[in-house]
Structures are given as C-alpha cells and as structure tokens.
Amino acid sequence: MSFIQKSRAAAAGAAAGILFLGLATVPAQAEAEGQTNHITRFLQRAMNDARFQEVLDLAPPGSTQAMRLADVEEKMARTPSEYSRLFTAADPQPITQQPQLDVTVLELDKHGNPLASGTVLMSPQHPDGVAVPVDRNYRTNAVRWRQWDDNGWYANQGRGTIDIVPGREQAPIDFMSPYPASVLKLMVGFGVLRLVDKGTIALTDTYDYRPTENSSLCRGDTSNTVGNYLQASLTTSDNPATCALVKLLHDKGAVNELNQTFQSLGLETLQLKNTNPATGGRWSNPVTMTSLDTAKLLALVNGLPGKAWNAPDGTPVTSAVLSPASRQVFKVHLANQGWNDMLSTANRCDSPVPGIPHRVPSRWVGDDGTVTVAGNRFGRDVRPCDANAEVSFAHKTGWVSNSGADAGIVKSLPGKAGRHYIVVALTNLGTQYVDANRPPAEPGLFPMTFTEKLAGLGKAVDEYETDRWRRH
Known part of the structure; x- marks a missing residue:
C-alpha cells in the first residue's frame, strides 16, 4: 500500500467525523436551503474521481529542483521559460502526499443572485x-x-502554523490554504476600482511607477495610465503592471483600508498583506485567499439587483461596493483573459481532456487560428473549439511552482444550454506537478502549465451545472 493510500485510509474515519461535526454547526434553515448538500456531494465525488494523488512531482523533496525552488520573497518572479529550464533534467516522482485543493462552486440565478454554494x-x-x-x-x-507554508507542506504533512482568521482554534476543520498566485490580482483590481469610485484616482490618470528598491518581480520604472496597468494585470497577468497598481495603493494609503473592507464584507480570508510599499512587490505567503471568499467577491463584481448576504455586523452587502461602471470594466477585463489553460483548455483546442467550453477572446487569436499571449505561442488552431463554445468565462488564472489557481464567472452563450455559476479552484498543483502521460514540450510553444486533471474538474463542474439548470 502506498503512502497516499495509507494516508487516505487512516484519515477516512477522521474526515467523516469532522464532516459530521461541521455540518452539525449549520443552521437547519441553511441545510434546508441546500447550501451544504447537492453541490458539496457532487464536488467531493468529482474531486475524488479526478485522482489528483496520481500526479508526478518534478521537484520531489531532496532533489536539486526542490532546493532551487526554496521559499523566496518574490514568489512569482520566474517566467515560464525559466521554469522549463529548471525542470529540464527533472526525474518525475509520484507526489508524496495528497495534494492540497480548495474548490468552491457558487450557483447563481439569471440575475446573478446566489442560490447555493458548495466548498470542498x-x-x-x-x-x-x-x-x-x-x-x-x-x-x-x-x-x-x-x-500557506512552502516547506511546511512537506515537513508538516500539509498542516499550517499561522492563522489567517483569528479565533478559530476550536474549528473542527484545520486547513492550510494554497497560495493564490496571480488570482491575488482580483484583490488588487478591486482595490484600484474602489479608489476610482471614490474619485481618488481615474483610470485615465497617468501613474509614474518609480520603485525605490530593486525587485526581480517588478522590474524598473514605467509610466502608463491606471486603466492600462489594470488591463495588463487582469488580461495578460502582467506582474510589473500589478506591482505598479499595488504601489499606487500604498501611495494612496489604501492597502490597510482594502483589507478592512474585505473584513467588513464578510470576506475575512482575502488579505493583501506584507507587500512592499517601495516596489509594490513581495507577494508572498501572507497574501491569502480562499475559494469561498473569492467566489463571493466575484458575485459582487458580477452584480445582482439586491442583497447578496449580510455582513458580520448585519449590514446588507450589495454589488454597490463597486459602481456599475467599475464592475463593467472589471468584467470586461476578466472576459478578455489571455490565459485559458487551467479549468478551461480553450487555448489548446486539441487537448485530450477538455475543460470549461468557452471561447478564446478574439484579441489573442491570429489569422491562423492560434493563440499568442504576451509573446507566448500556444500553437493550436482554436477556431473549431470556438465555433462550438457554449459559455463565457470571465476569469483569472495564476501559477507558481506549487500553486495553480483559477477563479471566474461562467454564463451560457445565447442559444446554448443554460447555466450561470462561479467556480474557484485554489491548489498547490502548479508547474512542478505533471501528468504521467504529458507529451513533451514543443520548441517555441508555451509549455503545458497545469495537470489536465484540473481541466477535467472544470468540465465536470460545467456539465453538472448545465444539468442542474435544465432540471430546475
């Protein structure tokens, strides 16, 4: 019996007991409303069916690759080509323990009102x-x-030591939240657009980014409009542009206020902490997000006509936290996402494991039908898949070696089978984890970044939500 099989067997009884204790804390009305039943049961089955424990590790403990991936201050400074070179001589080994995943599906009605959620x-x-x-x-x-603790995931068998939300010592479930990688740019975008709504800045303002320290993540001086920085941050996941926006938030004294806003909205785990005011960089483990709170943030960005939920102090929370104009800007940028290769596989039309069936934004598709994003070529004609697309997917992806993340809003295209939901997956399955049958990288093309098991999960969620919509 393998290490993972033994761990699964040993933890099964404990997990069942924890699940029972957790459900026992839920008000009867919430259970009756279906907030802990059908979606969570489906997600638990789908995540087990994906068999994430079968991925291979390109940087197993003790390897040269693992030592070179040791915890660093600038977690997202490496480029895809640098990762490819790092793993060229890797000897893939079975992952030593069950991967870390945090997945939420939030169902919406046609107006954007939350109906039910499931988190596993x-x-x-x-x-x-x-x-x-x-x-x-x-x-x-x-x-x-x-x-999240990079080294502690191995040393402590996935247990964390630093609390994100205080006062939870007696909670029945103890979980180390995966680092969100570039999905953190959703928090940055929200903070910038809040400043726009207050009149503190305008998207047309030119911001002269002048870091007072060196940063391998943020690079050097730039000048651009706030709107252009925001577009680059959300559509091509441009790190220097995001550094400029984070520094802008620091310049305006808005970072602490942003974190407090998340707390007041009932999104306690969304925390843009420990970033460097001098550069806007230093995105490291104190920056936290969970799938449930990220899904709720996207529900507010998506918009709804009335109350979304009550805040911890009882105040109704509505999508008025952003103006209609700012929400539209946010949604347009997410809908123009260039990186469609995690829960979806739209940038790779011939993928043997298709994901959420959405269309690649035309701005990334060349005359030959292939996708190029920020100079990175995917090399597959996506026009056949675009012709058969069924949904829009306004989303943000993120990755580092030990983080793979995707968060977005799915809505059916006109004439296609109905569905409307938000899906968020935060995992430790980043660039260092591969499938056993992954084809070799093709020269000149963007390497496959994620295990295809994540795309399979995205497809399973979409099929489930389509069937739910049809039956209800």
Whole structure:
C-alpha cells in the first residue's frame, strides 16, 4: 500500500467525523436551503474521481529542483521559460502526499443572485475531501484557515502554523490554504476600482511607477495610465503592471483600508498583506485567499439587483461596493483573459481532456487560428473549439511552482444550454506537478502549465451545472 493510500485510509474515519461535526454547526434553515448538500456531494465525488494523488512531482523533496525552488520573497518572479529550464533534467516522482485543493462552486440565478454554494477541501488530512458547511450568508466558522507554508507542506504533512482568521482554534476543520498566485490580482483590481469610485484616482490618470528598491518581480520604472496597468494585470497577468497598481495603493494609503473592507464584507480570508510599499512587490505567503471568499467577491463584481448576504455586523452587502461602471470594466477585463489553460483548455483546442467550453477572446487569436499571449505561442488552431463554445468565462488564472489557481464567472452563450455559476479552484498543483502521460514540450510553444486533471474538474463542474439548470 502506498503512502497516499495509507494516508487516505487512516484519515477516512477522521474526515467523516469532522464532516459530521461541521455540518452539525449549520443552521437547519441553511441545510434546508441546500447550501451544504447537492453541490458539496457532487464536488467531493468529482474531486475524488479526478485522482489528483496520481500526479508526478518534478521537484520531489531532496532533489536539486526542490532546493532551487526554496521559499523566496518574490514568489512569482520566474517566467515560464525559466521554469522549463529548471525542470529540464527533472526525474518525475509520484507526489508524496495528497495534494492540497480548495474548490468552491457558487450557483447563481439569471440575475446573478446566489442560490447555493458548495466548498470542498482536500489535503493529506482529508484525502477524500471534506465539505465546508456555510450559513445563509455563505460564511463558515467551521474551518481554521492557515497561511500557506512552502516547506511546511512537506515537513508538516500539509498542516499550517499561522492563522489567517483569528479565533478559530476550536474549528473542527484545520486547513492550510494554497497560495493564490496571480488570482491575488482580483484583490488588487478591486482595490484600484474602489479608489476610482471614490474619485481618488481615474483610470485615465497617468501613474509614474518609480520603485525605490530593486525587485526581480517588478522590474524598473514605467509610466502608463491606471486603466492600462489594470488591463495588463487582469488580461495578460502582467506582474510589473500589478506591482505598479499595488504601489499606487500604498501611495494612496489604501492597502490597510482594502483589507478592512474585505473584513467588513464578510470576506475575512482575502488579505493583501506584507507587500512592499517601495516596489509594490513581495507577494508572498501572507497574501491569502480562499475559494469561498473569492467566489463571493466575484458575485459582487458580477452584480445582482439586491442583497447578496449580510455582513458580520448585519449590514446588507450589495454589488454597490463597486459602481456599475467599475464592475463593467472589471468584467470586461476578466472576459478578455489571455490565459485559458487551467479549468478551461480553450487555448489548446486539441487537448485530450477538455475543460470549461468557452471561447478564446478574439484579441489573442491570429489569422491562423492560434493563440499568442504576451509573446507566448500556444500553437493550436482554436477556431473549431470556438465555433462550438457554449459559455463565457470571465476569469483569472495564476501559477507558481506549487500553486495553480483559477477563479471566474461562467454564463451560457445565447442559444446554448443554460447555466450561470462561479467556480474557484485554489491548489498547490502548479508547474512542478505533471501528468504521467504529458507529451513533451514543443520548441517555441508555451509549455503545458497545469495537470489536465484540473481541466477535467472544470468540465465536470460545467456539465453538472448545465444539468442542474435544465432540471430546475
């Protein structure tokens, strides 16, 4: 019996007990409203069916690659080509323990109102997944959220040591939240657009980015409009542009206020902490997000006519946290996402494991039908898949070696089968984890970044939500 099989068997009883204790804390009305039943049961099955424990590790503990990937201050400074060179001589080995996953599906009606949600966590302590109970405000007190620890994931078998939300010592579920990678740019975009709505800045303003320290992530001086920085941050995931926006938030004294805003909205795990005011960089483990709170943030960005939920102080939370104009800017940029290669595979039309069936924005598609994003060529004619696309997917992806993330809003295209939902997946399955049958990298083309098991999960979620919409 393998290490993972033994861990799964040993943890099964404990996971079941934790699940029971967690569900017992949920108000009867929330259970009756379906907030802890059908989606979580589906997600738990789908995540187990994906068999994430079968991925291979390109940087197993003790390897040269692992030592070169040791925890660094600028977690996202490496480029895809640098990762490719790092792993060229790798000897892939089976992953030593169950991967860490945090997945949420938030169902919406046609107006954007939340209907029900499901969140499932998977880790070495919960190898079969554990459902997270939520109340009628889509909040949970049943999880002791811990900050990601690069080295501790191996050394402590997936257990974290630093609390994200205080006062959860007695929570029945203990979970180390995966680092969000570039999905953190959703928090940055929200903060910038809040400043726009206040009149503090305008998207047309020119911002002269002048870092007072060196940063391998942020690079050197630039000048551009706030709107152009925001577009680059959200559509091509441009790190220097995002550094400029984070520094702008610091310049305006808005970072602490942004974190407090997340707290007041009931999004306690969204924290843009420990970034460097001198550069806008230093995106490291104190920057935290969970899939449930990220899904709720996207529900506000998506928009809805009335109350989304009540804040911790009882105040109704609505999509008025951003103006209609700012929400539209946000959604347009997410809909123009260039990186469609995690929960979706739209940039690779011939992928043997298709993901969420959406269309690649035309701005990235050349005359030959192939996709190029920020100079990175995918080399596949996507026009056949675009012709058969069924949904729009306004989303943001992110990756580093030990983080793979995707978060977005799915809505059916006109004439296609109905569905409307938000899906967020935060995992430790970044560039260092591959499938056993992954084809070799093709010269001159962007390397495959994620395990295809994540795309398979995206497709399973979409099929489930399509069937739910049809039956209801």
